[in-house]
Amino acid sequence: MGWQLIRFWTLLVYLFMFLPVAVVVLLSFNASQFGSFPMTGFSIRWFVELAQNEAILRAFRTSMILGALTALISTTLGVLASLALVRYRVPGSNLISTLLIAPILVPEVVLAVALLLFLNFMSINKSFALLLFGHVIFTLPFVVLVVQARLVAIRRDIEEAALSLGASPVQTFFEVTLPLMLPAVLAGGLFAFTISFDDITGTLFWKPGGVETVPTQIFAMLRNSISPEINALGTVMIVLTVGLPLLGAAIARQLARKSGG
C-alpha cells in the first residue's frame, strides 16, 4: 500500500514538472488571437509569424553564434584541463578542481556584477565580447565536470599500446586518445551550448542595449502580457534544447559502437 502511495506521489511530481511546459507547447498551436484558453482550433500561424519577426530572428542568430563560440572556447579549455587532472598526478589537484568549479559556487548574479564592473574598468564595455567572456566562464565548470567524468572511463593501456608500438605522443593523441575522447568532447560542447543558449541571469547584466538573446527577448516580450508568439518561441526553444542533446547522445552512442567502445 505504501508503495502505491509513493508511486502516485511520483506521478504527481512528474505532472507538476511537465504539465506547465506541455501547456506552452499546446497553446503555441492555438488558433486564438490571445495566448490563452480556451483553444479555438489547431494552427501553425504563430510559428509563421515567428519566422517573420525580425527582432526574434535577430535574437536567434545572436544566441546561436554566442552559444557556438561559447561551446568552442569552453570545451577547448575544459578538455585540456580535464586531461591534465585525469592523466597526470598534479600536486594540489584538489585545490585546482575546486578552482575550476568555482564559477558555479559563486551566485551567478555576483559573478555577473563582478565581471561587468571589472571589464568595464578595463575599458571593455557591455558588448558581445563581454557576453562571450561571461558565458565561457560560467559554462567552463560544467564542461570540466562532464568531460572529467567520461575521461576517467577511457582505459590508459590502449594509449600505452600505441606508444609501445612506436607511435609518437602526438600521433597517439590524435589517432587514439582524441577519437576515444570524442563522445566526452561532444557532450561537453553540447552542454556548454545549451547552458549558454538558456542563460538569462548573467546575460541581462552583460548584454549591450539593443542586443537580445532568445531568453532576454522572451523576457522583454513578457512585459506586455503573454502572447501566442511567446508560446511558439518557447516551443521552438524546447525542441532545440531538448532535441539537440538527445540527438547528440544518439550520435555519441553510434560513435562509441563504431569504435568498439
Place this chain on the structure above:
Amino acid sequence: MSVESREARQPWILLSPALTAIILLLFVPLGFIVVYSFWLRTATGADQAGFFLDNWQEALTDSFYRDILLNTLKIAGITTIVCALMGYPAAYFIARSRGNKAILLLLLMLPFWISYIIRTMSWINILGVSGALNSVLIGVGIIDEPIQMLYNETTVILGLVHFLLPFMILNVFVSLDGIDETLEDAANSLGATRWQAFTEVTLPLSLPGLAAGGLLCFVLGAGTYITPLVLGGPTDAMFANLVFEAIITQLNWPLGSALSLMLLAVLGALVLIYNRYLGMAQLMKGLG
C-alpha cells in the same frame, strides 16, 4: 631538458588556459568589486575612488536591505523544504523501481535542458487570468469571474520549486541509488517494520544527498532575480533584485558591489559550512 621535468610541466601547460581564464574573469573581478564597494558614487554620476564606508553603512544598517535579505532567506528556505518534501519520495521511487528506471531518469534530466525563463513563464499559462486553471474553474461553475492568482509571494515560491525540484530529486536519487537494497531486507528480517527500516537505515544513509540537494536549492533560489520579476508582484523583490536595480537601473555601482558582496558572504558561508562537514564530492556526484 630531462624527461621528468617535461612530464612535470605538461599538466600545467594543459591547465594554464582554464586557470588563467578563471583567475582573470572570476577571482580578479571579485577582488575588484571589493575595492569598488569602498568607492563613492558622486552627485555628478562619476565614481570617486577612495576608501569610503558609506555603501557598507547603507547596506548593513538600512532596514530596507535587511528586511529583503531576511525575506529572501525565508523564501529560499520554504522553497528548499517544499522541494525536499516533494522530491524525496519521487527520488525513492526512481531508485527502487525496476522496469522504468531509465525512462524516469531520462525524464528527470529533461527539465535541465528546458530554458529557465520558459519554465518560469509557463505558470502564467496555468494561473493567469485567462489561464488553464481559471478556465477550468469557470467551466465547472465554481467561479463566475476569473481570479488573479499570480504575482504574489506564493507564485514566486511555486516558480522556484518548479525550477529547483529536479536538482533535489537528482541529488537524493544519486545517494539512494548507492545504498545497498539488501540493507533494508536485513533490517526487516531482524524484526524491523518497513517504516522502521526506512527511518533507521535508508533515511540516515541518504542524508548526504538530501543535504547536497538542499544546498543547491537554497543557494540557487536565494540568488535569483528573474522569478520575482516574472511571477512576483511589485513588493516581492528578492535580494538579487536589489543588486540588479543598483547596477542596471540606478547605475550606482559602488553600492551594487557592496550588495553583491553581502549576498556572496551569506551564500558563500553556507557553501563553506557544507564543505566543512560534507565535502564537495557529494555535490559533484549530483552535478556530473
